[in-house]
Amino acid sequence: MSVYQASAEWAAQRDAADPLRSYRDQFLIPPHGDGQCLYFCGNSLGLQPRGVRQAIETELERWSTLAVEGHFKGEQPWMTYHEAVRDHLAELVGAEPSEVVAMNTLSVNLHLMMVSFYRPTAQRPAILIEEGAFPTDRYAVASQIRFHGFDPERDLIELKADEPNGTLSMSAIEQALTEHGSRVALVLLPGVQYRTGQVFDLPAITRLAHAQGCTVGFDLAHSVGNVKLALHDAQADFAVWCNYKYLNGGPGAVGGAFVHSRHAHSELPRFAGWWGHDKTTRFKMGPQFDATPGAEGWQLSNPPILALAPLRASLELFHRAGMDALRAKSEDLTGYLEWLVDDQLSHVLESLTPREPERRGVQLSLRVHGGRERGRALFDHLVEQGIIGDWREPDVIRISPTPLYNRYSDCFGFAQAVRAWAEQHPA
Template sequence: MRLDSIEQFALDRDALDPLAGFRDRFLVPRDGDGREWAYFCGNSLGLQPRAVRDAIAHELRCWSELAVEGHFKGDLPWMHYHEFVRDDMALVAGALPSEVVAMNSLTANLHFLMVSFYRPTKQRPAILIEAGAFPSDRYAVESQIRFHGFDPSTDLIELEADEPGGTISDAAIAAAIAQHGERLALVLMPGVQYRTGQLFDIAAITAQAQGVGAIAGFDLAHAFANAPLRLHDWGVDFAAWCHYKYGNSGPGAVAGAFVHERHAGAEFPRFAGWWGSDKDTRFRMGPHFQPTVGAEGWQLSNPPILALAPLRVSLQLFREAGMERLREKSVALTGWLAEQVESRLDDVLDIVTPREPSRRGAQLSLRVRDGRDAGRSLFDWLTARGVIGDWREPDVIRISPAPLYNRYSDVLRFLDATAAWRDARRPA
């Protein structure tokens, strides 16, 4: 494609985009000149839906007008508020409504779920994760191993990358699970690796882990509302995710959890709390815990209403847009970004993320060929020009076109700004 045709291509694709109207339902920050940012940081914090302000104001009005009666009265009684996000959350997760719940934060949910699903024995003490896992995941796993009296130096197995750029092949994952199978209690992998942007084959990993007698759990922080998920059909044992990234539910948003229905009636060790007790008997205030059947049985406390209101708004947008349509746009938009980087900026950038659409979501992880200092220089240049990605040590710039609100013209701004940085560095 000739460079003088790129702008017209981007404008044409934006004009034909059936999801284009969703951008207007978000608040896009602007620079000092009033120009909207080209925002590619939905993998860290999604933009605010316009309807969030009214949703929170509605609950504040209920509090002011109904006080404690707001738990039982009004159009969205607080007693049931977590149920008002359940069905749409299940739709995005590819789960049954009974298999999901909004609660706590991501790492807290991983801990609570590992209390139930990580049951190490002398013969099976080990947990398999990827090398370079998100630090919070590694901290959680290491602490769980120590808490149970085992040694992370032998019982925390970290799978090293075997592909260029730091990604992991499907064959390497399968080989590691087979190699350590007799010792594995849990395989805990991400849906999308936060630094490389690699989308893992959750269905295959689940089958492989369960095939050697291990539990299959997933951190879906970068996969939820980004990549297609069918957690129920894939047979995943448990999963947890946050909603502040692609889920657009605000900083520190309430997280989500999944427990497959086959575990619904099973006896589990668990940390129990009042809100996880059986709804039919909860208010009898009995001394003995009887869990609610399904994922809601892992709740501890009553839900934070003001924090759930943005999630309710955002998930309704995903239902309206449809995950299939969003994925179709995401594949095309990120694919075009990758094509243009390789054809126009190949002398500047290396793409870390796998080339195959089936092995990535919206995110492209990029390395500047001239090293970390040049990478920081480019990142700062982009930020100063309203092109917002994020930086992950030691040397990765993450650019994530979120299909709900990003456009081809946003991608073009990134390409043009990067080309201008390259040209500015060339000797006169």
């Protein structure tokens, strides 16, 4: 017998017993009618923490009263402001503080990392990604291949899904590396695949790729703040991510990057900027670039303080809650949503996301039976009802119950709305 029940009373009881229930009050839930939205779109844009407004106003006040001296004075001088988010970011991704930095945006960081870590030769020119990768990754790697004088038609290798619903097995990844590894300069895969919600085994992929002589990088846009990570122990060469999804850093938030400590003093080529220069001699204004050891040495420009303030406020919540507790709730909350889909909605929806908890995060990618037109009609109806997920062509609705602010009651409300719509619109 299932531990779950399809009733509002059962969901409310689970919410009342949730040890993380108070964190929902730390977020601004968008209104809908006389109540609130059911918001399942943290995989695309996280909600605003209540502390963000004060965090930004604090820096505005410092700007108004200290002006340029705000770089050096006050509780958190701007010169070292990026360090105020460093430790909590390192905690979230399982890294040493010197291995992470908040800077730029994901696509910019991806290109900066490839300048250093994609070093193609005539014998080893290729990049390996998954088929159906998020467009920015494919655009970036194809452009880097062309920039180095190679041909994406030949040197961009795409892993084809070998499991039902478009997911990839480790055996398929191993087979591809066995077949193509001697030609591959860089393996670039996601931590969580954006369309299917599949979690990838980062340590295993890194071991396989390194054994073939490949450099390894990961796009963690859908991973950070969603699943537990151990980047240092996984031995990845680099990783990049955005901070506006599960980390609630706000639209267009500053991104993040990881560079393993074995590259801390690397002489790999890079695009250099003044802010990446060794901080102990930066203001001597010398003509020769001397990189700050670690990930901070890849910085180009001084950090945007007003953009970092929201991320700092959100990371404090993650630090207090802890990823162990968040992950435990996530597995159960997403498990409840999956059970509701199976038990109540199987005539309407089918989950494409792996069923094993260790192979998924909070997201379920739900294919709507009946094709695109029917799927889009359901999605639009849900939005009108204040139930916010997101749509992926041609027929997938992504629903992501985020443990910091979503409830069992939200999942039940989603299921009720889908079932009511289906009764009015039979296939």
